Amino acid sequence: MAVKTLKVHAPAKINLSLRVVSVRADGYHELRTIFQSIALHDTLTIRAERGPFRLECDDPACPRDSTNLVWSAVEQVWAAAGRRGEVCDLAIRLTKRIPIQAGLGGGSSDGAAAIRAVGALLRVSPACQQAVAMSLGADAPYFLEGGTALGLGRGDRLYPLIDHPSSWVALVLPSFGVSTKDAFGWWDESGVGEPEGLEPGNDLQAPVAARHPEIDKIAKALGRAGASYAAMSGSGSAVFGLFQHRVDAERAAVKLAGRGRRALVTRTLDRAAYQRLAGVRGHRIHLPIAPRSVDHA
Numbered sequence: 699m700a701v702k703t704l705k706v707h708a709p710a711k712i713n714l715s716l717r718v719v720s721v722r723a724d725g726y727h728e729l730r731t732i733f734q735s736i737a738l739h740d741t742l743t744i745r746a747e748r749g750p751f752r753l754e755c756d757d758p759a760c761p762r763d764s765t766n767l768v769w770s771a772v773e774q775v776w777a778a779a780g781r782r783g784e785v786c787d788l789a790i791r792l793t794k795r796i797p798i799q800a801g802l803g804g805g806s807s808d809g810a811a812a813i814r815a816v817g818a819l820l821r822v823s824p825a826c827q828q829a830v831a832m833s834l835g836a837d838a839p840y841f842l843e844g845g846t847a848l849g850l851g852r853g854d855r856l857y858p859l860i861d862h863p864s865s866w867v868a869l870v871l872p873s874f875g876v877s878t879k880d881a882f883g884w885w886d887e888s889g890v891g892e893p894e895g896l897e898p899g900n901d902l903q904a905p906v907a908a909r910h911p912e913i914d915k916i917a918k919a920l921g922r923a924g925a926s927y928a929a930m931s932g933s934g935s936a937v938f939g940l941f942q943h944r945v946d947a948e949r950a951a952v953k954l955a956g957r958g959r960r961a962l963v964t965r966t967l968d969r970a971a972y973q974r975l976a977g978v979r980g981h982r983i984h985l986p987i988a989p990r991s992v993d994h995a
């Protein structure tokens with residue numbers, strides 16, 4: 699029996715370190731960041747459905763139009779495959795588990811998952827998939843690889859690193875979100891110069907915590923709860939703590955949840971585990987999508 703759906707998972711990331719080096723001529727910031735995959739993930743289910751492309755999502759806060767990176771990923775992969783006109787005969791259901799505006803890369807990972815899945819369906823080469831990811835945003839290229847990686851430039855010049863030792867992660871999610879653009883704007887206003895060393899740290903944490911003091915309080919509380927390292931992830935608002943033992947991560951999460959905050963426990967994923975989880979399932983299955991070069995505009 700022909701299976702008519704394709705499933706792909708989109709894992710989140712944390713930044714084990716995020717140093718802001720300078721402001722670039724294009725307005726972006728030059729970064730030295732260490733990305734680390736975690737098991738928390740969204741899921742994309744792709745199915746054949748006659749008519750214009752449709753994006754569904756179980757989270758009302760998630761856009762279902764062209765402002766969603768999944769949408770632009772699909773449009774670009776469609777064009778890269780040589781198909782003309784509007785995307786059609788495909789529908790994607792996005793099951794969101796990664797909080798929005800948390801600094802966990804959810805939107806970028808969803809976009810990269812769409813590139814992998816629709817790219818496999820339409821037989822778009824890995825090099826083309828990479829080019830689409832570069833155009834989606836600074837974090838998207840990382841999600842084509844996963845694991846532990848150093849990101850330079852906008853965070854999109856990637857160097858795979860030896861996998862970080864497997865850790866349990868207590869992830870604390872404040873009641874507010876932070877826009878990436880705002881966080882970098884606050885860093886600009888803070889007038890901080892180049893980072894002095896290469897030791898781990900998140901240079902966006904101080905400017906974000908100046909507006910949201912809860913961020914520093916959570917990081918300190920995670921340290922007191924025994925985290926070997928605790929910091930804001932990316933541009934926030936999520937704060938993570940690393941633990942060797944699951945029970946300690948769980949105890950910290952229970953302690954820090956409440957008063958409008960959520961907390962959950964997940965774990966780091968090495969590159970091989972990331973690629974297993976993020977792999978496209980069933981890409982040999984042929985979906986009855988429109989034949990090449992039919993113009994549906």
Ligand code: C5P
Pocket residue numbers: 725726727728729834835836837851852853878879882
């Ligand atoms: O690339 P992305 O769309 O994810 O970035 C969102 C915003 O974050 C950018 O418009 C920019 O203002 C800021 N940003 C930055 N430097 C980076 C990455 C993001 O200034 N390296």
